[in-house]
Each structure stands twice: as structure tokens, then as C-alpha cells.
Amino acid sequence: MKLTSAIGLFVLFFSLAGCATDRRLAPDLSGDQIVVTVKVPEELIAEEMKVMYRSKLCTFTDHTASGVPYQRDGYQRTDIQPVRQGQTDLYEAKLAVDGGGDCQWRLSNVTFGVMYKNPTKFGDGVVYGVGGGVVVIFDGNDSGRGGADRKVEGDLILRQEFYPWIHEKFIGGYEKSVNLKGEGFMYVKYQALQARRVYFEPIVYSRFVARSIGSREKREGNQTIFYYPDGSSSPEIQSEPSFRKLQAIRLAAESQK
Template identity: 30%
Template structure:
């Protein structure tokens, strides 16, 4: 269900609760009500979703310096951090196209004066006969875009700074993984250069993620033993017939890129 407040959509909250063992959270309870100002600054997030994939709801995180959290335990002195407030946003399909989008206010408003901190986009492959009938789980990939100086909840590698509006275009491949020999738990990954790509923007008004998925370039992996064994590495099989073994825990992304025609 979606509600409209000052012409901007406010969505059902999936409040992110970050609890530390032995910590006491600041009281009174933080007011997480959002009230974006009318005609305020916004950013439009658009994702081009291939038919072979599914887009998860977008996680939007707001932070507040007015409403802070206080932590206190026996090991470190009392300290505070900016309050946090997250929501899950369903991107809406644009007509008959493959585009899904949502417009997000930079200023969430409310008593805490919530400010946009970061968003997380995630996509997975659909399980169908194109890959395997025996797949038991899917692992997605995504994009995290940061709008302030706070760290996102998922911390990764280098962040790419962007000015103005920008596109994110990246190649992805299906990866079917059997963790151990004769294991019935088979995972289907949407595999890219990194599990999540990180970007930072201060002024973008439109950001588009266009994942390019290559469904016919499938890499398979299997650990050739029924349990972890010294000296044994996972074997990766590529569609050109080549095989390799390594202990990196992931396929050779550059190798997959070389197979694009």
C-alpha cells in the first residue's frame, strides 16, 4: 500500500534496527515520520530490468543529526551516531518498457529533519529451465549510491565519485555453483565485477542503472570433493570449454568479458 504526502510517495517502512550487544539505545524513541517539503529537491532512480532478471525493492536510508542514537557498554565510553531511518521502495514500471523507476526526496523532513544518505539496488536472475531445474537458491548483485558522508550499511571496496546525472552500465553473467561434490544445494548467481558497485553523488537528479546480462555466457563451478580438503580447489568451467581452478572463491571476470561477441 502506498501513501502520498506532499506529492511524494512514502512507503511502508522496513526500519533498520542496528543493535549492539549490551548497548542501550537513546530514549525517547526517535520519530521516524517522513514529511518531505513540497517542491523539494528529488532524485529519480531508474533501472533497466532485463526479462531474465528480477529487481528487488530499493532500500532507501535517511540519516539525522538532530535525532541521534546513543550507545553505551562496558568496553567503550558512551558515544552517539546520526540517527537512521530506512524504507523499502518498490520501483514502478514505466509503461510497456523495461524501465522501473522511483523519485526520492533528498530531504525527508519530519521532526528529525531526515536527509537522504544512501540507496541500495539489488537484482537477481529468475530461476527457470534456461539454467537448471535443480537450482535451490539465487544470489543477487547490486549498486549502492551514497549521497552524504556516512558509511552505508554494507561496506565494500572503492567508491566512484560522480557529478551531475549519470548512468551505471556493467556486464553480468550467470554463475551456477555447486559448493561440494554431490551437494544438492545449487546456487544461481548474477555475477559481476563486484558483488556491489559503489558510487557517490552530491547533486544528481537522475541516476540510471543498466545491467547488461549475457545469458548464454554461463560459468559453472564445483568443488571436486565432498568436504573441504587440503590442496583441493574449486574448478570453474567456461562456455568456451576451458577450465581453471583457483582459491579466490569466484570466477575470472576478465575471462568472461573476453567471451562476449
């Protein structure tokens, strides 16, 4: 009897422990949600959204730079493809705030954006590079791409301007890419703790193209030269075209019409 009871208790304990370590997401789609909408220009497409959840129950051990162990909140990611709304240019995804599961996951952040639908319109063999991305943080944690650049109260309504930037690189293999150069370049990062709606409208000025050609070999003093749509050129400290220069060129051109 004692042996049987012991075995029964062990099985019960093992079963409970197994449940406690089940880290799967189970989002509650009937509960609180955050709606993310992207208005997509004709030449672009909406990228898949990378949605991050965190848990204070299911933690894991990490280490500092000096090797000291400490506990961190657990995290899980799920990818969601935004859905086109009828025949409009709006694409939408609904994110459950409650990630569910035994870990009681909670929505932490989402990464999304746009990219060129057909990069070869800029030349044979051209691929899409970077830019056009947005990170929105809904809690006090940094995202996988770092902390927020800006904080907003309430919903986030974001309209951002972009310019095409064509770059040729040689070091590490030849590649010609088209990038979306915005004010924050690769990703703009916002913290929006009270948001229940996120709206992103990228505005692309496709007539104003920046170009650059990378160095063919690593040598001290080599610089990438950027060529602007008004015919001017210059090196840039940040190794990317100047958003301010592109804005000034466009505004000057539009004022002359």
C-alpha cells in the same frame, strides 16, 4: 495551585519530550527528489529498493572495539518497489531527499539491483544467489555495505555487464544457485553527492555461463574449480569466476562471427 501548575508543566514537558523522540520518517514527496531508473532485461526483475535516511538530531550511543561509547547519527530504512513505466522495460522510484519528521531525516543511500525472474531455467531446484546489486551514497557516510568504490560528479549513469554463474555447494547443506557475476560481483558502490538522477542498465550475456562445484568437505588444500564457457577451467583466488576471463572469452567468440 502550585500542585496544579507543577502537574501542567510536567505534562507539557512530557509531551514535548515525546515529540522530540518521535523517530518516524515523513518524506516530503513535493520537495527535492532523486529519480532512480532501472532498465530491466526480459529474463530479470527489479529488486525492491532499500532506502536509508540519517539524522544528526536523533543520535544513538555506539561503542568502539575497545568499548568506548560515542554518538552516531540515527538512521531509518524504508523499502520502495520501483514502478514500471507504461509498457517499457524501465522501472522507476522517486526518493525524497528530505525525510521529514521531528528528526529531520536526510537521504543517505539507496541499495537496489536486479535478479533472475526464473532461476529454474538453469535447472530444477536452482535458486537465485547473489550479484546484480548497486549501492549509491548521497552523503559522506558509509552505507551498510561499506564505503564507495568509486565517486562520480553529477548524475550517475551506470551500464554494467553480467554473466550467469551457476554454483553448487555441499558444505552446510546442498544448494544450487545462479548468480550474476559482474565486475564488482555482489554490489558496486558509488558516491554521487550531486546526483538527482540515477540510471542503471544491466547487460546480461546469458550464452556465456560459468559454473563451479564447491568442496564436499572442509579440508586444507581443497579449492573450488571454475568452468568457463570455452571449456577451460581453473581455481580462482577470489572464490568466484574471473570477470576478465569471461569478458575475453565472449569478445573472442564475437570476433569470430
